[in-house]
Amino acid sequence: DAGITQSPRHKVTETGTPVTLRCHQTENHRYMYWYRQDPGHGLRLIHYSYGVKDTDKGEVSDGYSVSRSKTEDFLLTLESATSSQTSVYFCAISGGAGGPYNEQFFGPGTRLTVL
């Protein structure tokens, strides 16, 4: 998985609890992304980062926040988890933006269930 790990790989939590997912890369890539994948919706971008402390929203960012204090780590936080956030979450990395540098490489995913 191109030097990308995600933790935890599986998590079950209760509605209203905070949850943090971690993405760690060893490729020194500048860009990092968080997606969620749901049946019928495909991959949807939650947030992305284009450098340390530089982040931006994706198409489904409500209820999620992110932080990137180091090049290798990108954290996704659900401040107060809801059942609608039950999903599979993927982290991805890419070396750059625009054109040929935006080949994205994906991590193994985190399966999150909110009861």
Next chain:
Amino acid sequence: QKEVEQDPGPLSVPEGAIVSLNCTYSNSAFQYFMWYRQYSRKGPELLMYTYSSGNKEDGRFTAQVDKSSKYISLFIRDSQPSDSATYLCAMITGTASKLTFGTGTRLQVTL
């Protein structure tokens, strides 16, 4: 209407068949096109990458882009059971930093 449309399938073919997977898109600014393969309970992996119109071949796989029709295809020759997976198309403009994905087509190759 979504920017990228992809038939979700499932598509079931016998081993050895030629498979054609397709996506249509509406944004004429897309210039770079990718195909990802995703096995069950795994992350997507990049399979093919093409720029602008034309064909690109890699072993049993051929990616084709027709920008005039806003249509891209992935052909798999001599399909194998190991090709059973979900195939997602993705595309991007020359300046954006975010890919736009299709929803994926689930392919089943049977013995």
